Amino acid sequence: MNVVGAAGLTDVEVVAHFDCFQGTSKEHIARKYGVRGANLLAGRAR
């Protein structure tokens, strides 16, 4: 999140999460490190 804002983008917001590793061989690693898919919205100010 911080790196997105540092680039100058504003109103940075995670708007959804997805369990994209569910059922894969890496599901246990994803769970261990708290890795999930996410939708993020940000904007460039006018």
Added chain:
Amino acid sequence: MATSCPAGLDTRRLRDEVSFIYRRVAEDPHGDFHFHRGAHYATELLGYDATELAELPPESPASFAGVANPHAIARLQPGETVLDIGCGAGMDLLLAARRVGQSGRAIGVDMTPAMAERARASSQAMGLSNVEVRLGDALELPVDDESVDVVISNGVINLVPDKEKAYAEIFRVLKPGGRLQLGDIIVAHELSEAVRNNIDLWTG
């Protein structure tokens, strides 16, 4: 959202590894990978519209390997110019092209020639004249300054070692008032330096 590049990471090896894996996905999407691919995954776990995906050339969703759904963030509008960073075989790109219509443009950028070629072939099969696929890199986008209304990307920026540069590039190409609709992975916990230097964990 993202972890900065650790000093010890071999970024050239990472880039080569990512390119190798996604060339395999383009050429053999039904092969053995640690991540999901395909239309069924996209509809069941990410909320894509099965009817819309069925209208695309099957090769495109077959090689889809995104991790979220940028199209669910906000509806693309007719006439908008959309840039898909790491467009892969073009599933999100083709959906974008249909939504922005003939008065809009959908530009895909991918560093893997096999993926870019697959995206081009699919857009041609659909007869879409508002799609352009360019070979290129998220760290040096082949796109003019302030020329894009919406940047989309799906499961790509997490594979880029220099995220500061990647987001600076996104800022550069966005018009003032433009928006980023990003699908990517997030990590709930701070990762150790050893984990961040492990290329197998970056690429799977």
